[in-house]
Amino acid sequence: QVQLVEAGGGVVQPGRSLRLSCAASGFTFSDYGMHWVRQAPGKGLEWVAVMSYDGSDKEYADSVKGRFTISRDNSKNTLFLEMNSLRAEDTAVYYCAKDRVGPKSFLESWGQGTLVTVSS
Amino acid sequence: DIQMTQSPSFVSASVGDRVTITCRASQGISYWLAWYQQRPGKAPELLIYATSNLRSGVPSRFSGSGSGTDYTLTISSLQPEDFASYYCQQANSFPLTFGEGTKVEIK
Numbered sequence A: 001q002v003q004l005v006e007a008g009g010g011v012v013q014p015g016r017s018l019r020l021s022c023a024a025s026g027f028t029f030s031d032y033g034m035h036w037v038r039q040a041p042g043k044g045l046e047w048v049a050v051m052s053y054d055g056s057d058k059e060y061a062d063s064v065k066g067r068f069t070i071s072r073d074n075s076k077n078t079l080f081l082e083m084n085s086l087r088a089e090d091t092a093v094y095y096c097a098k099d100r101v102g103p104k105s106f107l108e109s110w111g112q113g114t115l116v117t118v119s120s
Numbered sequence B: 001d002i003q004m005t006q007s008p009s010f011v012s013a014s015v016g017d018r019v020t021i022t023c024r025a026s027q028g029i030s031y032w033l034a035w036y037q038q039r040p041g042k043a044p045e046l047l048i049y050a051t052s053n054l055r056s057g058v059p060s061r062f063s064g065s066g067s068g069t070d071y072t073l074t075i076s077s078l079q080p081e082d083f084a085s086y087y088c089q090q091a092n093s094f095p096l097t098f099g100e101g102t103k104v105e106i107k
Helices: none
Strands: A003-007 A008-012 A018-025 A034-039 A045-051 A059-060 A066-072 A078-083 A091-100 A109-112 A114-118 B004-007 B010-013 B018-024 B033-038 B045-049 B062-067 B071-073 B084-090 B100-106
Touching: A003 A091, A018 A034, A018 A091, A018 A114, A034 A066, A034 A078, A034 A109, A045 A066, A045 A078, A045 A091, A045 B084, A059 A066, A078 A091, A109 B045, B004 B084, B010 B018, B018 B033, B018 B084, B033 B062, B045 B062, B071 B084
Parallel strands: A008 A114, B010 B100
Antiparallel strands: A003 A018, A018 A078, A034 A045, A034 A091, A045 A059, A066 A078, A091 A109, A091 A114, B004 B018, B018 B071, B033 B045, B033 B084, B062 B071, B084 B100
């Protein structure tokens, strides 16, 4: 079955960097677009970024554009999110999610999430 | 960006009740809408995609409808495991956007 396991969260000071990873198994990782979605404590869902199956296309939310970078290593079935210049408002649980097959992005499978806390 | 306005924010209902949640997009999204369920402390789960398609394994008491800018999630007979938060999401264009969520609680 599909399994997505995020790692790399923790407490980080404002302005610093953090790299999240998402290890995928149970499906052919290189066939699917992958997303990052975050959820601030007690708040709703916010889409962060997407990368196409082969890494050729990526999109970002305006709130993270220029600070966050999504990438993937299809040889290791792993998705990444490099987060720079972190701000307090980036504090959230970060989920990776797998696209459903099809022309549009519906998030078919989600990891359990990793908590990022930005605080001095 | 397409804004998604979801209502109500909160529903208090009893087991067996019919519950309807609506989502309005700031522009037409051509049926590219999904609904997710999130139980406390858990990751969201896809319920419905492309307006009305139930994901495999989702009970038939869940249904979706709509067109243009207005979409609806209906739970025909609320079960104890349905008490959760629900989010709509438009997939018409990037950035993907979610509604603010609806919390369904036990009356």
